[in-house]
Amino acid sequence: MTAENVNIQQDNFEPKIVGFLCNWCSYAGADKAGLAQTPYPPNVRVVRFMCSGRMDPQFVLQAYEKGADGVLILACHFGDCHYKEGNFRATQRHRMLLHLLKQEGIEAERCRFDYVSAGENDKFVQVVTEMTETIRKLGPLHRQFIPKPNGDSLHDQAT
Amino acid sequence: MKIGVYFCKCGTNIAEKIDPERVEKEVLSLPHVAYCKSCEYLCSEEGKTFLEQDLKDEKPDRVVISACSPRDYERTFRECVAAAQINPYLMQMVNVREQVAWVTADPEQAAQKTVHHIRGAARRVSLHAPLEEKEMEVSPNVLVVGAGPAGLKAALALAESGRKVILVEKTPVVGGLPVRYEDLFPNLECGPCMLEPVEAEVFQSKHIEILTLSQVAEVVGYCGNFTVKIRQAPRFVDIGKCIGCNECVGPCPVSTPDEVNCGLNQRKAMAFAIKGGLPNAPSIDMQACLRAKGEDCTLCRTACPVEGTVNFDDQERILERNVGAIILAVGSSLYDCTVFPNLAYGKGGEVYTSLEFERLLSASGPIGGKLVTRAGTPPRSVAILHCVGSLDEHHKPYCSGVCCQYAFKFNQLVHHKLPEAKVFHFYRELVTPGKEECGLLARAMAHPHAQFIRYGNLADLKVQSGDGTNHIRYPEGGAERDLDADMVVLCPAIVPSEDSKQLAAIVEAGLDKFGFFDELHGRADSGQSKIRGIFLAGTCQSPKDIQGSMNQGMAAAGYVLSQLATGKKLKIEPITAQVREEACSGCQVCRGVCPYKAIGFDLDHQVSVVNPLLCHGCGNCVAACPSGAMEGNHFTMAQISAEIEGVLQ
Numbered sequence: 001m002t003a004e005n006v007n008i009q010q011d012n013f014e015p016k017i018v019g020f021l022c023n024w025c026s027y028a029g030a031d032k033a034g035l036a037q038t039p040y041p042p043n044v045r046v047v048r049f050m051c052s053g054r055m056d057p058q059f060v061l062q063a064y065e066k067g068a069d070g071v072l073i074l075a076c077h078f079g080d081c082h083y084k085e086g087n088f089r090a091t092q093r094h095r096m097l098l099h100l101l102k103q104e105g106i107e108a109e110r111c112r113f114d115y116v117s118a119g120e121n122d123k124f125v126q127v128v129t130e131m132t133e134t135i136r137k138l139g140p141l142h143r144q145f146i147p148k149p150n151g152d153s154l155h156d157q158a159t
Numbered sequence: 160m161k162i163g164v165y166f167c168k169c170g171t172n173i174a175e176k177i178d179p180e181r182v183e184k185e186v187l188s189l190p191h192v193a194y195c196k197s198c199e200y201l202c203s204e205e206g207k208t209f210l211e212q213d214l215k216d217e218k219p220d221r222v223v224i225s226a227c228s229p230r231d232y233e234r235t236f237r238e239c240v241a242a243a244q245i246n247p248y249l250m251q252m253v254n255v256r257e258q259v260a261w262v263t264a265d266p267e268q269a270a271q272k273t274v275h276h277i278r279g280a281a282r283r284v285s286l287h288a289p290l291e292e293k294e295m296e297v298s299p300n301v302l303v304v305g306a307g308p309a310g311l312k313a314a315l316a317l318a319e320s321g322r323k324v325i326l327v328e329k330t331p332v333v334g335g336l337p338v339r340y341e342d343l344f345p346n347l348e349c350g351p352c353m354l355e356p357v358e359a360e361v362f363q364s365k366h367i368e369i370l371t372l373s374q375v376a377e378v379v380g381y382c383g384n385f386t387v388k389i390r391q392a393p394r395f396v397d398i399g400k401c402i403g404c405n406e407c408v409g410p411c412p413v414s415t416p417d418e419v420n421c422g423l424n425q426r427k428a429m430a431f432a433i434k435g436g437l438p439n440a441p442s443i444d445m446q447a448c449l450r451a452k453g454e455d456c457t458l459c460r461t462a463c464p465v466e467g468t469v470n471f472d473d474q475e476r477i478l479e480r481n482v483g484a485i486i487l488a489v490g491s492s493l494y495d496c497t498v499f500p501n502l503a504y505g506k507g508g509e510v511y512t513s514l515e516f517e518r519l520l521s522a523s524g525p526i527g528g529k530l531v532t533r534a535g536t537p538p539r540s541v542a543i544l545h546c547v548g549s550l551d552e553h554h555k556p557y558c559s560g561v562c563c564q565y566a567f568k569f570n571q572l573v574h575h576k577l578p579e580a581k582v583f584h585f586y587r588e589l590v591t592p593g594k595e596e597c598g599l600l601a602r603a604m605a606h607p608h609a610q611f612i613r614y615g616n617l618a619d620l621k622v623q624s625g626d627g628t629n630h631i632r633y634p635e636g637g638a639e640r641d642l643d644a645d646m647v648v649l650c651p652a653i654v655p656s657e658d659s660k661q662l663a664a665i666v667e668a669g670l671d672k673f674g675f676f677d678e679l680h681g682r683a684d685s686g687q688s689k690i691r692g693i694f695l696a697g698t699c700q701s702p703k704d705i706q707g708s709m710n711q712g713m714a715a716a717g718y719v720l721s722q723l724a725t726g727k728k729l730k731i732e733p734i735t736a737q738v739r740e741e742a743c744s745g746c747q748v749c750r751g752v753c754p755y756k757a758i759g760f761d762l763d764h765q766v767s768v769v770n771p772l773l774c775h776g777c778g779n780c781v782a783a784c785p786s787g788a789m790e791g792n793h794f795t796m797a798q799i800s801a802e803i804e805g806v807l808q
Contacts, residue, residue: 016807023230031228034257039264042272045279045806046258047799048229050734053752054778054794062800067807083777084689084754093782125262 015135017070018063019044019128021116022052024082026074028118033125040125041132044072052076053086057097060111065143070110070135072127077115087115109134110141161193162281163219165210167201167226169256176260176269182225185274189281193219201226207239214243221249221284225277227256246289248733248793251280279805286798290733295772297383297729298483301719302327304375304662307335308705309697310488311357312712318366320720325480326361327373327389329658332436333358335490335697337705339419339433339514341521341528342572344564344704345595351435353705358437371438374658376477378666381772382692383483383729393473395443400468403439405431407459407469415447417525421515424525429459429469434523443469484692484719487676488712489662491698494548494555494652501621502544502649508624509533510647513565520572530576534627537577538645542631543569544620545586548652551617555652555673559702562650563590567599569648570609582609583644585620585633593706622647653702667756668693676700686714689755691773694718734793735774736781740766742788749780749789 021027027048033040049055052075060071073094075087094113101111112131116124164186168174179197186195194217200206201224214222222245224236229252237247253276263269299322303314306328314324332338340350361367370391377388396407411427419426419433428447431439449456450471460469493512496504504510509532511519518524531537543566548554563586570582584603591600603609614620614633621632624647632641655674663670668688669677676695679687685701687694694715697708723729736749736758745765750758757773758780760766767789769780781791790796 018803018806027228028230031230031254031257034228034261037261040262042259042263042265042268045272045275046254047279047802047806049778049799050794051777051779054782054791056782056796058796059799059803063803063807066804068803083775083779086754086777086779089752089779089783 013136013140015043015069015132015140016067017044017072017131017135018068019046019072019074020052020055020059021046021048021074022076022082022086023048023050025076025080025118026052026116026124029074029116029120029124032118032121036121038121038125040128043132043135044128051081051083051086052090053081053083055090055093057093057100060097064106064110064141069138069141070112070131072131073111073113074116074124074127075113077117080117106141107138109138160191160221160285161217161219162189162191162221162223162285163214163217164192164195164223164225164277164281165201165213166195166197167206167224167255168197168199169227169260170200173226173256173260176263176266177255177273178266178270181270182273182277186277186281189278191221191285192223192281193217202232202235207235210236210239211242214240214245219245221251221281221287223251223253223277223280223284225253225255225273225280228254228258246291248290249284249287251284251287253277253280275806275808278808279802282805283798283802286795286801287793290792292733293731293771294728295383295731297723298385298481299323299723299725300325300480300482301484301486302375302385302387302480302482303486303488305329305335305488305490305697305699306333306361306369306371307488307490307697307708308337308354308357309490309708309712309715310335310486311361312709313486313488313696313716314367315357315360315364316713316716317719318361318364320716321725322366322719324364324367325387325389325482326367326369327375328369328371329374329489331371331394331432331442332438333361333369333371334433334436336514338436339521340517341523342568344561344568345593345599347568347571355435355437362437369438370478372442373478375662375665378485381770382690383723383772385482385485385692387480387482387485389478389480391476391478393445393475394440395445395470395473396440397468397470398438398440400465401438401440402465404464405441406462406464408441410458410462412456412458413447413449415444420518420525421512423515423518483723484694485666486694486696486712486715486719487662487666487668487688487699488696488708488715489658489699490656491653491675491702492656494654496547496649496651498554499547499617501618502547502647503622503624503629504649506624509538509627509629509645510622510624510649513562513569513648513650516569516646516648517565520569520576528576530573532627532645536627536645538580540581540583540642540644541569541573541646541648542583542585542629542642542644543648543650544617545584545650546588546652547617547649548654549650550587551652555654557652557673557702558588558590559650559653560590560592561653561702561704564596564599564704566648566650567591567603570603570606571599574606574608580608581644582606583631583642584609584611585614585631586611587614587617653698655699659699666690666693668695686711687718691755692723729772731771732776733771734776734791735771736769736776736778737771737790737792738767738769739788739790740764742786743767744786744788746785748783748785752779752783754779
C-alpha cells in the first residue's frame, strides 16, 4: 500500500465493489444466503449474467472507471457450469485481466475470481466479507491508473 | 421515456428493514422515473391484479420491479407486464428481498443499497429492446438411430402416442446386443422371451418404418426440422415377399465367419443373422458371395419357393426423411482385449471375451450351448477376469457397471451345465448396485466350487495359453501363485461403438472424453444432448444395463413428446446471441466457443449466423467476439454497462 493510499483512506471509507454473478450457481448461492438471513457487508453490488462466460474484461475496467474499488467475479465450480464450459473461459479472461491490471498498477486483490455453487450460501457470505475487508484495507482505487475500456465500441452500442 | 417503479414490501420481509417512503423519495429523483408505488405482496393475486391494472392506466415505457429474486418471479411479472400490453422484456427486476433486506444489518445501508440497485435497473431497462418469442412449425416425425433395447423402447413409446418413427438399424435384424444373450442378469430371465415380444410390437406398429442395413448419411436442419439422408445397403432379399422358410440357406456353397457368434463358427453367404431375429428374412453377404467373384451362382434363388424374392440386382438406396427430433441409440462395444498381451487373448487359445462366452453358452450359439473347449471337452475350470480395462487409469478409469453382474450370471450358468466345474473370479472391485442384483453375487459366493481372488493390477496377471488349458500366474500375499483354468473369460470395459464418432460428426452432437455422447446434464438431463432436438438413449451415452437402456429410451421419447408436442409450435426464446453483420469480420471465434453448435457461417457474406433455436443465450460468444459484432439480446454491452454505471453512481 502506498503512503498516498493510507492518507486517503478514511475511517468511514466504504468500499464499492461490483459483483458479477452467473445466474445458475453463484447468483443462486447469493439468493440462498438471503434465505439463511445471515447479515453480510452491503458493499457488493450485484450484476447478474446468465453465465460467467459473458464476462467481458471491459466490464471490469468499466466498473473501476465508474467508481468501483473492487470487482468480484463469481462462477460455477468446474464441471458445474450450466453451459458446460463458460466458467473455464471466465477464468482464462480473469487471468489475462490480472496481467493487464498489474501493468496499470492495480492490485490483483481488487479483482477476485471465485467459485460459489447454488448451495454454498456460507461461502458466498465468506467471499463477500473477505473481499470487503480486503478492499477496505487497500483503500479507495486511484482512478488515474485505470486503463480506458474500449470506449468507442461501448458508446457506439449505447446510442 | 417514462419509467414506472413498483416496490414490493413483501409484507414485513422487505418493509421491516427498508423504509419504502425513504426509497421512493430517492428513486423519484432518478432520470425518467415517473412514479414509484409500493404494494403489500406484488406476487399475490391482488398484487398482480393491481400491477396489471396500474400498468394499463399509467402506460409506462419501462417497468422496474423491486421485489425478490428474478430466479423465482421474473416469469410471473413478465406475464403481468405482457397482460398489460407492454412487451415483457421492457421490465427489469431488482432483487431486494434475498440480496438486500434479508442480509443487511443496518436499515440505512439497506435503503442505500436498494436505491443503488434500482438506479442500475432503471438505467439498464431504459436501454431494453422489446423482444418477441417466435414460433415455428415442427415435424412430428422422429428418427431413432439404433434398434437395441433403448431404440426399440423409444420407438414403441413414440409410436403408441401416434408419432411416425423412422427406426434405422445398421445390422440386418433389430434387437441390438441382447439378442445374443440367452439368459439375462439378475434373474436369469430368458433374453429372447423378453426381447422378441418388444421386437414383434415394433414390427406390427403401423407408425414405425424399420430400415435395416441402414445408416444415417447426412443430417441438415435443426430441432423441429431435420432433413435426414439414410443410406440403405442392399439386402438382395425382398422382405415383403420372403416367407422366412430357410430353403435358400442350405444350398449356398460359401462358408464365412459368423460375426453374430464372434467368428467362432461359420455361416453361409446367404444367412439369417440370428435365429428368430426380425425381420424374419435372410440377407446375402455380397462380400462373401460367389457372384461377387464373378461366378454365376444362383443356388439360393433357385431354392426359393417365392418367385422374385431373391434379387441379385438389389442396389444401395439413399432415402430422405423429414423429422423433428433425433434419438441416438447406437449402443456400445467391448474394449479390445488384444491390447493386454499378458492375457493371451486372440491367439486361438481358450481365452474368450464375455460376448464370445455368451454365445458359447447359448443354445443358438456355435456349439449349441453345450459348453465345451475347442478340443470338444467340457472345461474342468473357468477363470473369469473382471475389470478388464475398467477401473484402470491406463485404460478406462470408469466402472462399466454390468460386468460383475454378468460374471455372476456366468458363474451360475456354468454350474447349471457343469456342476463340478470350478469357477475362479479374479476381480479388482465387486459392484452390484440395485435391488435384485445382489442375488447372483450371493449365490456365487456361497457356491462351493467358486473362488474369489482379488487383484490390484491387471498387468500382474499372466495368462499362458497352451496344451488345452491356461496357466494363470498371479500375486497373492507377496508370493507368486498359479492355477490352471481350461477356459478364461475376460470382462472387457464397455466402450463407445465405432459408429459413435462418425455419427457425432454427422449430427454435430459432441462426444465426451471417453467417446460416449455428451449429455446436456449428467444427472438432470442425461437423455438429451447439448444440441436441441437430439436426444440420447442407451449405452451410447454411458455404460448401462438393459433396464437402464430401456428407461433412457422411454425418457428420450418423453423429451420428444414434451418438447415437440403435437399441434404445438416450437417456441424460440428471444434471449439469444445475434450477429451485427456489418461488424462481423468472419473470424469465426464465436463458433469455437459455442457449446451448442448454434453458430453457422454464411459463406456468401463471410459472416457468422446464429440459429436462435439452438442458442441457449449464455453469451460466451458475445464476450469472445473480438470485433464486438456479436450481441447478446437482453444482455447487451450497452445494457450491462448502463447497469454497472447505475449501481456505482
